[in-house]
Amino acid sequence: MGKKVCSGCLRDPACAMLCEITGQWCRGEPVHWKTLDEPDWKSLVEESVSRGVAGLLYTLLPDSVPLHIRERLRAEYSSQLAANVVYMQQLARVATALKHAGVRFVAVKGSALLATIYPDLGIRSMKDIDLLVHPEDVNILKPVMQHLGWQEEDEDIAGKHFGERYRAETSFTRREGSWMLRLEAHLDAPGFYPPSRRSIWDKATTVCGAGIEELPVLSLPVHLSYLCAHYYYHHCGSGLKWLVDVALLVSQISSWREVVVDAYHFGTTRPVHLALHEVAKYLQIPVPQHIVETLRFLPMPLSLRLLFEMCKRPYLHYLGIRLLDLYRAPNWSTRLGYVWRKLTAPRWQRYSRC
Secondary structure, eight states: OOOBTTTTTTTOHHHHHHHHHHHHHHTTOOOOOOOOOHHHHHHHHHHHHHTTOHHHHHHTOOTTSOHHHHHHHHHHHHHHHHHHHHHHHHHHHHHHHHHHHTOOEEEETHHHHHHHTOSOTTTSOOSSEEEEEOGGGHHHHHHHHHHTTOEEEOOOTTSTTHHHHHSSEEEEEEEETTEEEEEEEESSOTTSOGGGGGGGGGGEEEEEETTEEEEEEEOHHHHHHHHHHHHHHTTTTBOHHHHHHHHHHHHHOSOHHHHHHHHHHHTOHHHHHHHHHHHHHHSOOOOOHHHHHHHHHSOOOHHHHHHHHHHTSGGGHHHHHHHHHHHHSSSHHHHHHHHHHHHTSOGGGTTOOO
16 A cells, blocks of 8 residues: 655655655656765665656656666666556557447546656556446457457456456456556446446547557546545555646646536545645645635535545555445445355455455
8 A cells, every 4th residue: 555645754854855856847847956875865766666656756867866776766667668568559459449349438547647648658657457447338348358368357255256246347467478467447436426427428538649549538627536536545545656646637637617516526525635735735736725625615425425534544444445345336235245245255365455
């Protein structure tokens, strides 16, 4: 899950410097480097690796950096670049095939961001391709993926097709050289208010980027809601990488009214408020204060608010994410099946996040 973003800034100079450097880059400003000695460089590198921004830090290094520090970060950057090139090539093939088959989908998170707002494929790490797929098209999705050489992964410990039936997601893997690639197909948007989820498909658009023509993605305001919900529900608000994603999306926003309206409609006012507050506080990203205050006082469904408060706390996260699974289930039969499959799973596997 990683360290809480900036919780150690006051006592950790490396953390504070990393946030300052990252914030300057996100704002499009030249990076101002301070004089660092050997231990300082080592601490900065370790912080960047643990917080998921080592590739970004490599592109910002000054000429005076020690050679072994540069080589360490170059290795991180090169590894991310090579993997992301392969992932984006595969995404181009998958997107073309799914569109031809009539599958409704949008790319979300890393793949969508690399195709739209990141200037360099090696800057951001990506461990898988994330697609949001219309639940009615999942039976078309599977044969298309198998035709492309992807194998449906069945690692759920609570029984076959547990993820698809009880967590509204399924995954595929593919061997490509030395890489084992992974694709996650999400059949709904976790953290979104259930009655509003179907309207998310009215917010889809297409972009061209990273060598992909007409890649379906969410509109910027809705993708911001999606990222903020994911950041808190699944990562407890931890990970500088995710905060950089939010900061870059914020820099592209042209209509703050749409951000507020969509956050209210999808029940994400609290996560969007907190994320905007954090990027303004820690990365110094300019965010209209009246928007932050408006989101702060806008209501969200009480049940979803309670789940959010649980999921963003590390000591309650496991319970919160399990309850979120039950909350997003379509009916009580599915909820009871979820509980039964979890309880009857082998004891040593019951606490898996699958």
